[in-house]
Amino acid sequence: MAVPARASNRAYLALRGEIIDWELPPGSILGEVEQASRLGVSRTPVREALARLTADGLVAAQAGRGLVVTDISIDNIRELFEVREALEMQAARLAARRGDSAVFAALEREFVAVPDLLERDDPARHAYYGLVQRFDEAMDDAAANTYLVTALRSLRTHLVRVRRLAKDNPARLSAAASEHLLIVRAVVSGDADLAAHATHVHLHHALASALGSTEPAP
Amino acid sequence: MAVPARASNRAYLALRGEIIDWELPPGSILGEVEQASRLGVSRTPVREALARLTADGLVAAQAGRGLVVTDISIDNIRELFEVREALEMQAARLAARRGDSAVFAALEREFVAVPDLLERDDPARHAYYGLVQRFDEAMDDAAANTYLVTALRSLRTHLVRVRRLAKDNPARLSAAASEHLLIVRAVVSGDADLAAHATHVHLHHALASALGSTEPAP
DNA sequence: GAATTCAACTGTGTATACAGAAAGTTGCTA
């Protein structure tokens, strides 16, 4: 870092990380003075951090109680996926029209190799999730639409919380990789409709998996 | 208002209004001290207002220059409509599935009457734009998706700026009303595909109109 | 005459102090 990171930014990243990692579970009350002393900064940067988190939708003002970490329910997951479907299908269309084939051809080779990757038994699946992240970034880049990318980033913040709630199993990861592969191949060949529909299929399965793994045993 | 509106909120609404109304044109530099003295509040609420505007994408930090009102270009309009297409088509689908038919039946009657409305020669077309606003609100309500509505609201902030840039002509308004009418009828009859595709058609024409009226005469 | 350096000023980032409002608690009364 070229400059000492600003205190408000440090406070924002710290609180955001703790909320996403469920260290601050939904319902936690975030008082300004308490967080200021805990994070070792004054109230001013904490205020700014909390304002950004409110804009992100990670915390909300509750009457009289101050700011509270927002809840994530099953209904929230369905709503998130409804928006995600709209935005990612559009991103896939745009990427197929505008994307750099070479970039996605490289990703295609990586997704082909995922079965080998998963056999290596990386407990946290860091390599796989890193690949998915690069896929997302390539799509953002190829879509070349500031407003779309902004909306997707906001959405992903919430999706990360869901991911912590619903653990993926190895079979699902393998299936997801082949779904991603189809999307990537559609982008490489410039087939916008196929890219969009393959994204739809992928999200359908992802939602079913997320809902399935969160439902309690009867 | 039960309580005296908070100074930070007043500052936010004031600055937001001035940016949307082009009183603060793109490129305007917003210094904290200057705005604080102009709005009659201290720097703290102004800071909060500027932070919210930055999150909205209406202002952006420019290296060394402080905060600057963001620009709206032709490319921005295209990008906005790409996102709008994705979100509003999804909203139309959801509204067709979940919407209250009675509400949209009432809107249908209003849109049928728009030609009469436009003959009354209201210079600012307040009645018409009010109807469109009620249409948007009914769609938001029917879509019943917090994240979708949040994204749409953010988008509309930018679209209002475009609307000030590109004036609608009476012929366009009349055509837009019949496009809206088709969407509303599709929602009433619960036809999700038709609602989505009618929205697509509407946005296609709206974009063509916006781009046409902004292009300088050759 | 041009380039480089130094100084001053403007503007943001942070801390803290103060005021007002709201919620919880405690005590009194019916």
Add this chain to the structure above:
DNA sequence: TAGCAACTTTCTGTATACACAGTTGAATTC
């Protein structure tokens, strides 16, 4: 014992003071 009221405490919202960084301008030197 239950309910109401008043008080206390703690919170947020706002203002202001202070420090540091970046930019701009001028002056001096090559």
